[in-house]
Amino acid sequence: MPFSSEFSFRTCPWCNTQDVSMYVKLQDVEFKVAAGGHKQWNWLGCPRCGNVISIETSTQSKRIVKVVPEEPLSALKVNHLPSDVEEYYTNAQTVLNAGVPSSAAVELRRTLEAAAHHQGVNERTLVKAIEKLAEEGLITANFMGVLGHIRKVGNVGAHAGEQTLTREEVEKAMAFTTQVLRNLFEMPKELELLGMPTEENNRQDSDEK
Numbered sequence: 316m317p318f319s320s321e322f323s324f325r326t327c328p329w330c331n332t333q334d335v336s337m338y339v340k341l342q343d344v345e346f347k348v349a350a351g352g353h354k355q356w357n358w359l360g361c362p363r364c365g366n367v368i369s370i371e372t373s374t375q376s377k378r379i380v381k382v383v384p385e386e387p388l389s390a391l392k393v394n395h396l397p398s399d400v401e402e403y404y405t406n407a408q409t410v411l412n413a414g415v416p417s418s419a420a421v422e423l424r425r426t427l428e429a430a431a432h433h434q435g436v437n438e439r440t441l442v443k444a445i446e447k448l449a450e451e452g453l454i455t456a457n458f459m460g461v462l463g464h465i466r467k468v469g470n471v472g473a474h475a476g477e478q479t480l481t482r483e484e485v486e487k488a489m490a491f492t493t494q495v496l497r498n499l500f501e502m503p504k505e506l507e508l509l510g511m512p513t514e515e516n517n518r519q520d521s522d523e524k
């Protein structure tokens with residue numbers, strides 16, 4: 316089946332731009348499958364960030380089979396975030412992918428500050444807030460070993476012009492932030508959804524050891 320033009324309107328998995336009209340570079344490219352039959356791929360580009368999205372379409376019907384990368388990038392996806400935290404976090408990804416690491420750092424600082432605030436932690440500096448979260452057992456103490464990755468982020472925006480961050484530094488701060496958010500919001504909620512531990516679950520757990 317030929318590629319349908321409606322497939323070109325998508326949310327970019329790289330920069331999170333919503334419902335953007337992608338460039339369609341290659342359409343209906345067929346690859347023979349050794350075991351028989353063939354697959355059909357299409358190659359799209361985001362007009363905002365310039366990254367590529369590959370889409371496999373069904374050879375039988377007007378249907379998408381697979382999108383690479385998935386949307387949004389699953390490595391950065393965190394479920395169950397409060398709306399303000401999610402907004403700052405999404406902004407950070409958007410501006411980082413648009414090539415503005417210092418703005419991304421500001422958004423990451425806001426993300427972590429808002430996240431701490433939701434846990435009732437309102438320390439004056441970002442590093443102190445993370446230390447307090449660990450102290451209260453809200454995040455794992457392992458974060459203390461990699462606090463360095465957000466030290467500079469905490470100063471950006473507070474002292475304009477004094478600090479610049481490289482893309483690599485911001486990517487590390489982003490990875491740190493993702494794990495903090497998962498620890499604070501995603502994991503507790505997922506566990507809650509699994510239900511309270513029952514005797515049977517506990518017994519199964521000890522059997523597996």
Ligand SMILES: [Zn+2]
Nearest residue numbers: 327330361364
């Ligand atoms: Zn994009």
